[in-house]
Amino acid sequence: MASVALARLGEERRNWRRDHPPGFFARPEKTASGETNLFRWRCSIPGARGTRWEGAFVPLTMEFPREYPAKPMKCKFPAGFYHPNVYPSGTVCLSILNEDEGWRPSVTVKQVALGIQELLDNPNEKSPAQSDAYVTYTTDRAKYERRVREEVAKYPPPE
Structure with a gap:
């Protein structure tokens, strides 16, 4: 299966190099020996304009299994990232990343990146992954907004 995964990741x-959304970054990591590791990508998800996340460029790691694209990648923000649909470990909870829900082998890296950007400002109340952010989002929107502004400040634009 790894050969199928490598072909798809290539x-x-x-495709990403030819056509990626403005402000987004995604690139395979280099190994210690300088080789490209297509199974682990470093990314940056910008907060969409006109949203509470505008101005943030949040680092994200995409880890692809050897069974990709039959199985979805895992996407992780930094541990402790504050969002109702992000586990304390940083793992993103999104239906298109769930093998039993919305994942399809035709889903692309670009679609996942855009889906995560959309999720930032539009949390899914039916799929909480982090109790503190979820409770605050559903009970005290002003406090949630303040906390998001703190989070945005942690991830300024790259220089």
């Missing part, structure tokens, strides 16, 4: 990389 295609994803070429």
